Amino acid sequence: MKALRAGLLAAVLVCTLSGCELMQRISDGAYRNAVADGAVAELGERGIRLDGRPSCEMPATGNEALVRVRCTGETTDGAPVVVSGEATRADTEHPREQYVITVGGRPVVEQECLGLGCPSASP
Template identity: 55%
Template structure:
């Protein structure tokens, strides 16, 4: 089972279930929710209004040390929003994260953390 990046640690809830695959799905879901919440907060702080919350997916990287996330959304004006995230050393106490957010095909920001608790 892989360790979640820092952005997801606060969002992970303890759920009494067995099996690594079940916990992996829960962990991916928690990570996706944490990234979504962070993206919503970052865009709101920049005055970008969303049509709906971003939809995020965590494709299997084939490694416990690499976690990727891809999110899509639209602004209220209809411009596409994409979020790509990468966490390396995700199975350690100090993962290295990078998130890139584009609006209408233009990079809006690039950060190593998202939302609350970001430095």
């Protein structure tokens, strides 16, 4: 019953707010969260702990096919962390992603996917 109510509430919100605007805000928020969570996971696998969750923003590109994200945070010992990501062909079912995570200005991660949902790298 709760799921049905949640579904109806979502439908009402979509109908009362601009549907496209609402879905874009949800999509942007979900993407920022996924990148932040992915960065925490990737750095954790390398023994690097963060002091809290990175804060992410998505600067406007003026192009639906290009999405950029930039997250900032710091390690538990105070080193600055920057996550830079870019997705091209973002308006298709198969976007191409690239992420770089620096810690203290030094690249630590450079790959096409972040976090637990990524395919394992083959040796």
